[in-house]
Structures are given as C-alpha cells and as structure tokens.
Amino acid sequence: MGKLLVTVDHQFIRTPDGKVWVKTIYGYDFWKRYLKVFDEVRIACRISDVSRLNEEMMISSGPNVEFFQLPHYRGPKEFVLRYWKIRKAMVGIAAGCSCALYRIPSPIANAVHNEVKKKHLPWAVEVVNDPWDTFAPGAYRGISRPFVRIYFYCQVKFMAGNADGVSYVTRSALQKRYPSYVKRHKENHMHFESFYSSIILNRDFFYYDRKVPHDQFTIVHINSCITDYSKGHDVVIRVLNILRKNGMNVYVKFIGDGPMRSEFQKMALSYEVADYIEFTGLLSGVQAIRQELLGADLLVFPTKGEGLPRTVIEAMAVGLPCLSTPVNGIPELLPAECLFSQQDDEAFAKKAWDILTTPDLYQRLSKQNLETATSYEYDVLAARRDIFYKKLSDLGEN
Structure with a gap:
C-alpha cells in the first residue's frame, strides 16, 4: 500500500x-x-x-x-x-x-x-x-x-x-x-x-423539506477566499440593487473572507444596498455552511471559472434553486434555464425574481436539484x- x-x-x-x-x-x-x-x-x-x-x-x-x-x-x-x-x-x-x-x-x-x-x-x-x-x-x-x-x-x-x-x-x-x-x-x-x-457530501447533509419563500427573501453566495472578481460578488451586488429597486424585499449573504472583501463592501455602499448585505466571514466546517444554506432561499453564483463547484452541489443537496454560469462542469449540475453569462445582471435578476415569486417553478427546481445532488x-x-x-x-x- x-x-x-x-x-x-x-x-x-x-x-x-x-x-x-x-x-x-x-x-x-x-x-x-x-x-x-x-x-x-x-x-x-x-x-x-x-x-x-x-x-x-x-x-x-x-x-x-x-x-x-x-x-x-x-x-x-x-x-x-x-x-x-x-x-x-x-x-x-x-x-x-x-x-x-x-x-x-x-x-x-x-x-x-x-x-x-x-x-x-x-x-x-x-x-x-x-x-x-x-x-x-x-x-x-x-x-x-x-x-x-x-x-x-x-x-x-x-x-x-x-x-x-x-x-x-x-x-x-x-x-x-x-x-x-x-x-x-x-x-x-x-x-x-x-x-x-x-x-x-454525507447522507445527513441532504434536506428534503424545503419551503417556498414568501414575503422576505435571502440570496446566498459562497466563496471561501474572496481574492478577485472571478466568483461574481460584484454581479450579485448589482442583482440585489435591481431586485430592490423593483420592490422585492430581498437580502444577500456573502459567506467567505479575503483581501477583496472591503472592495465589495465599498461597492455595496456605492449601489446603496450595504444595509441589505451581510458578510459572514469564513465559516469553518460543513455543518456551519449547511445552516446558512438552510436559511437561504436562492443561491446566486456567477462564477467566471470552475471545475465542479462544491458550493453549488451543497446548495442543491438542501433543495435550494441555484443560478450560475455555463462554464466547465456547471452545465452537468444545473439546467440551461438557470445559467447565464457572468456579467448579465439583468438576466440573473429576472430569473431570481421569477423563481422567488413563482411557487411552482421554485418547487420544480428544488426537487430537480435534490435529485441531481444524490449522484454526488x-x-x-x-x-x-x-x-x-x-x-x-x-x-x-x-
């Protein structure tokens, strides 16, 4: 051996x-x-x-x-x-x-x-x-x-x-x-x-009792080390700005930490959405991340490049609908209707709106993601x- x-x-x-x-x-x-x-x-x-x-x-x-x-x-x-x-x-x-x-x-x-x-x-x-x-x-x-x-x-x-x-x-x-x-x-x-x-991804990570959200919504984004623009933090900030301007009561949680965190905090201030964003810092351990995913309603992950992101698979495993980009292995995880060009803020925002306000669509994507995640x-x-x-x-x- x-x-x-x-x-x-x-x-x-x-x-x-x-x-x-x-x-x-x-x-x-x-x-x-x-x-x-x-x-x-x-x-x-x-x-x-x-x-x-x-x-x-x-x-x-x-x-x-x-x-x-x-x-x-x-x-x-x-x-x-x-x-x-x-x-x-x-x-x-x-x-x-x-x-x-x-x-x-x-x-x-x-x-x-x-x-x-x-x-x-x-x-x-x-x-x-x-x-x-x-x-x-x-x-x-x-x-x-x-x-x-x-x-x-x-x-x-x-x-x-x-x-x-x-x-x-x-x-x-x-x-x-x-x-x-x-x-x-x-x-x-x-x-x-x-x-x-x-x-x-152990069996006890999966969650099958996902509820359709109502009046207030939380979008989550996870990137353990915030070092650049490649994971689309800036896109999520602009998406939040669009959704709130259109009257949606929505918040964002960024999970992770790194040298670019302050840059994105300044960006949130410039778009006047800083009060609706929480930077949690880096969470240690998969159960801590799972708890945040359970408390969220949608994952938005506009990444520039990946292999096969654990972030997306973990979100799928707790029944979260997910929006991302059609790069590398992500199309193996998510349907085409949930994939957009990284800088297409309007497309991400429109789909997020549709998912969060349409119970049938939300439940369909939630169930679909759970089924796909079981193969991982x-x-x-x-x-x-x-x-x-x-x-x-x-x-x-x-």
Whole structure:
C-alpha cells in the first residue's frame, strides 16, 4: 500500500503542540479518502507556525498523516519571488514515498514533480479547476493575469497528458480541454482515468423539506477566499440593487473572507444596498455552511471559472434553486434555464425574481436539484475514488 505524497495548494497553520489546522475543506476527514488505500499520506503544502489559534479552525493532522512544510507565499507573484527558497525546501520531499498525486492547478506541483522524477515514482493528478476560465479577462485585475492564465493552462495540459493516472471533477467538460493519455490513446495497466468530485457530501447533509419563500427573501453566495472578481460578488451586488429597486424585499449573504472583501463592501455602499448585505466571514466546517444554506432561499453564483463547484452541489443537496454560469462542469449540475453569462445582471435578476415569486417553478427546481445532488453523495463517489487510488497504489508496488 505504501506512502502517498499529495500536493495541496492551500494555506495551513501549525500550533506549538505540532497540530496542523486549516480554515476549510482540508480537515483530517479529507485525508481519510487516501488512507482507505494507502498506509500513510504525506501532505506537501504551505504551513505557517503560530503561537495560538485566533479563530475557529478544523484539525487537519491526525494518525498516519504527515505534513511536509513549504515556505509561505501568497499568490503567483510571491511564489515567483520565493521560488528558489521553495525549491530548496523541497529537497527530500519524496523520500520514502511509493507514489505521488498532485491536485492541480497548483504553483507547487511542477516543483514537487522535479523531486518525484528523481525517484522514478508513479504519479497521478486530480484536475479540480480550469485555469483558462478562472484567469480569463475580468476575473481579477493585474498585469500578471494573462501570464498566470497561460502558465497554469500549460501546467494542467502537460500534467493531464503525461500522468499515469488522471481524475477530473467533471464528467466531460475538463476532459475535453485537458485530455489524458487514455483519451489520446487508450487505457492500459500503466495509464488510467476516472472522474469524481472532491466534495464530502454525507447522507445527513441532504434536506428534503424545503419551503417556498414568501414575503422576505435571502440570496446566498459562497466563496471561501474572496481574492478577485472571478466568483461574481460584484454581479450579485448589482442583482440585489435591481431586485430592490423593483420592490422585492430581498437580502444577500456573502459567506467567505479575503483581501477583496472591503472592495465589495465599498461597492455595496456605492449601489446603496450595504444595509441589505451581510458578510459572514469564513465559516469553518460543513455543518456551519449547511445552516446558512438552510436559511437561504436562492443561491446566486456567477462564477467566471470552475471545475465542479462544491458550493453549488451543497446548495442543491438542501433543495435550494441555484443560478450560475455555463462554464466547465456547471452545465452537468444545473439546467440551461438557470445559467447565464457572468456579467448579465439583468438576466440573473429576472430569473431570481421569477423563481422567488413563482411557487411552482421554485418547487420544480428544488426537487430537480435534490435529485441531481444524490449522484454526488459520498458513498457513490468513494467507490470510483477507491478504484483510482488502488490503481496508483499498485503501480507504486511494482
């Protein structure tokens, strides 16, 4: 079974007792998916040492999970400036491992792979996002955007095309843009492909008693790290402005936090809707997010680029109607009538109005979303994941 090396493009913190913590997604339960097949897992990631926790966080460390600390950096610019320091810190990162898995796109994946190649280890990738859409014009502002876009596009293209194993979060969307060896040739004992979402959606998450809203409405938007315009916060603010000007008693909750939060708060003031918007900050743990979803009436998620957004699947699982954009894997989740061009404020607003004021439409979309979400329930996805990891593990033993 051996030890698996996993790269994760996420920020972790470590307290003096040696425990590693994370704000979202990568709690210890996440690593259990790998431990079902491998004896041990080594996580290569950015870790900052702190004297104590200043906010609620999830425990990420646990039995048979080892963390390999890489220097902290924030964003592509800092990664480039600290590249040689990061590379130097990676010496020995693959020692004792039987195979490697990279969650891409990721700044550190290529650098780690340079060490993995020295050990001649089998390797696989999990393609979790599409950088070509995520870093498209308008996604975020900065002179580096086109270069970052091309770099990560080439990274995913190369790694998906050359890895021993490739898994995608979509059924077909990412596969078309980033074909694997299997897609270009055929599957064999050395090359394999699969698809499964990264989401952990247990049966107790689902909610089947969704009520049709009446006099007051809440629109929810979730993005754990608010760093740019790519997730459409600005669009939601303008949609709220349109709905309220037309007399709807509607509010917005933005779940998440990050350096751009203050920018969107200023934007809300400029549109005179700040009193109707709540920024909750980052919520730690899936149950906290579920509670917010249960209290909402509609998810509006005008994203620029995704793989297959957990946000949308979680909202669907509690019966929320959802509006989003027709990018990457989202058309695999939502019907065409609920998908609009990212900057089409009027279209989002009109559909939101129709859904919130038409009980039959609301109930139909709610039921439809619940039915679709069941195919992303944990046990359904776990079966495909286990097969994929077992194939990688077998290569590591040969």
